[in-house]
Amino acid sequence: MHSVTIESVRERISYLEGLNARGVGTAVQQQQFELACLGELLATLEAEPVGWTDEQELRSVEKDGCGYLFTANPITPHADQLRVIKLYIHPPAPTVPEIVPESLRDEIIDLCAGYEIGDQGAQEIWEACRAVMLNGDKP
Structure with missing residues (x-):
C-alpha cells in the first residue's frame, strides 16, 4: 500500500492527465473519475485552517x-x-438540477436522433442519470 502524500497525488494527476490527453486507455471514464477524486483529495490535503x-x-x-x-x-x-x-471550510457539495439543463436536453435529443424522444424523453433520461449521480451504484 502506498502512502498518500500531496506529491504522490500530484504525480498521479499528471500521469492521468497525460493518458486522457492522448486518449490512451480503455477506461477513460474511470481515469476521469479518478482525476476528479484526486483533485478533491489534493484540495483537502492543501487546505489551510480558518x-x-x-x-x-x-x-x-x-x-x-x-x-x-x-x-x-x-x-x-x-x-x-x-x-x-x-x-477547515468544506466546499459546498455540487447540486444536480431536477430539470434537465437546456444545453444537455438538446444534446440528449441529438444523441437519440431517430428515436424521436422529445423533451419528455430527454427529461426521463436526465432523471435516470441524475439518480446515478446522486446515489452512485445504489438503487
Whole structure:
C-alpha cells in the first residue's frame, strides 16, 4: 500500500492527465473519475485552517450552545498545541438540477436522433442519470 502524500497525488494527476490527453486507455471514464477524486483529495490535503477551538469550547457549545472560535493565523501563543482542534471550510457539495439543463436536453435529443424522444424523453433520461449521480451504484 502506498502512502498518500500531496506529491504522490500530484504525480498521479499528471500521469492521468497525460493518458486522457492522448486518449490512451480503455477506461477513460474511470481515469476521469479518478482525476476528479484526486483533485478533491489534493484540495483537502492543501487546505489551510480558518480557525481553531479545543475540547473545552466544544463541551461549552454542547452544554450552553455557545463557545469560542479562535483565528488560525497565528494560533495564539498561550494555546496548548496538544489541545488545538483546527477548523477547515468544506466546499459546498455540487447540486444536480431536477430539470434537465437546456444545453444537455438538446444534446440528449441529438444523441437519440431517430428515436424521436422529445423533451419528455430527454427529461426521463436526465432523471435516470441524475439518480446515478446522486446515489452512485445504489438503487
